[in-house]
Amino acid sequence: MNALYRTSLVAATALVLTVLSAAPSAWAIDIKRVVSPGGIEAWLVEDHKVPVIALEWAFEGAGGTDPQGKEGLANLASHTLDEGAGPYDSQAFQTRLQDSAVSLGYSAGRDAFSGSLRTLSDRRDEAFDLARLSLAEPRFDAEAIERMRAAVLSSLKRDLADPNYVGRRLFYSTAFPDHPYGGEIRGTLDSLPRITADDLRGFVKSQFGRDRLVVAAAGDIAPDDLAKALDRIFGGLPAKTSVATIPDVAPKGLGETILAPRPTAQTVMLMGQPGVKRDDPDWYAASVMNYVLGGGGFGSRLMEEVREKRGLSYGVYSYLIPMDHTALVMAGGSTVNAKAGQALDIIRQEWARMAKDGLTDEELADAKTYLTGSFPLQLGSTQSIARILLQVQRDRLGIEYLDQRDRYINAVTQDDIRRVAKRLLDPATLLTVLVGRPEGVTPTKTLEGGS
Secondary structure: OOHHHHHHHHHHHHHHHHHHHHOHHHHOOOOEEEEOOOOOEEEEEEOOOOOEEEEEEEEEOOOOOOOOOOOOHHHHHHHHOOOOEOOEOHHHHHHHHHHOOOEEEEEEOOOEEEEEEEEEHHHHHHHHHHHHHHHHOEOOOHHHHHHHHHHHHHHHHHHOOOHHHHHHHHHHHHHOOOOHHHOOOOOOOOOHHHOOHHHHHHHHHHHOOHHHEEEEEEEOOOHHHHHHHHHHHHOOOOOOOOOOOOOOOOOOOOOOEEEEEOOOOEEEEEEEEEOOOOOOOOHHHHHHHHHHHHHOHHHOHHHHHHHHOOOOOOOEEEEEEEOOOOEEEEEEEEEEHHHHHHHHHHHHHHHHHHHHHOOOHHHHHHHHHHHHHOHHHHHOOHHHHHHHHHHHHHOOOOOOHHHHHHHHHHOOOHHHHHHHHHHHOOHHHOEEEEEEOOOOOOOOEEOOOOO
16 A cells, blocks of 8 residues: 555545544435335435445345256356347447446346446437347347357456465355355356257246345436336336255365465465354444454454564454355465474464454554444445445345444444454364365365365
8 A cells, every 4th residue: 555545535534534533424425215016115315416326236145046057057158138229239338338328237246136327417318228129028048148258257257366365265165065165256268158048038937026125326316216217227127036045054164274385486375164153242342342453454454463563463363254145254374395284373372362362442443433434434435325225135134234334334333343253263163174285284184186
């Protein structure tokens, strides 16, 4: 981070904190619940200062499970929905998007299939129609499918040579074997060629239903106009769909240290164990704890002990991963092979120290200040506001959540931190994955042919 950027960021954060402390009412966000004539609900932050509208939506549970042998179906659909729809082939559809300065995209995940639309206010009619066509009348022309398939295959082949990717895939396949969370959402080199246009059409028909639709909007649109747009974009979709239920799952492989040998100069380290879901009452205490442990960048304990004091890594971190059907608390980083054992020992020592001693009063206060003061910086664009609104809905946090968030964080006590740290952090049960040629480590399992 260069000095000018760092100074600007500090100044911006200080300004936000000053505004919030001087005029807390300015921080309140007016979220309106909008229901269309057809019964489709959305949350809206109305703002007419900038002529931009952002819509974010998700079909919950859609795309979570691909048919056996055709893994990657949902992801390929996300790449091809905007590659031609209705009367427009791929080139014509993309030209209409570009000519109208409309941004439309989709993404597939294990817990939901998401869409995103951003448009200037005076182009909204065109934008809404293109979004509707992409959902209700995707073409899935052969040329577009093959082009997108080739792009996904290329990205998979490239990633197979990346130690960081190899580590992530090995961690998740070990933690969640025989569960969708353990698979690669993009599919495999074998499964992708098997996916047909009929598979894609069947996916859209079976997965996109209004019964699992969640929508958020922000920007230059009134509630009545948004209500009409909801029916216009989504009203033609099936009222109900039948999507396979993903079961809850606890991570496996706890306590194991798995090595994937690679002829690299550094060892990639990835460690994790059960965490907290987003609706867990301990979420806020866990967030504060994680900020101090490894989520706070250069101010975190892991960075201080591993990088600053000993120079063992350019970066080491911890983070929380809440998913719909499980949760993880994780740590990761990389180090030269000769120092891998030392780096792992220090991470585990910090894991244990947090579980035993918790935080100092100064660390607790600093973490709360950062987590509350930095949050407004995440609301810097119309699209970011819509995305956060969508996630708040999906997490079932309530329409008043954004106004209450700071209170939840500031209510975290030292007793909360100690309880949560003891609950979550146990270095003896960390699932550890290493990619490289680490020294000073005794793995419980080494993958054959990993070199």
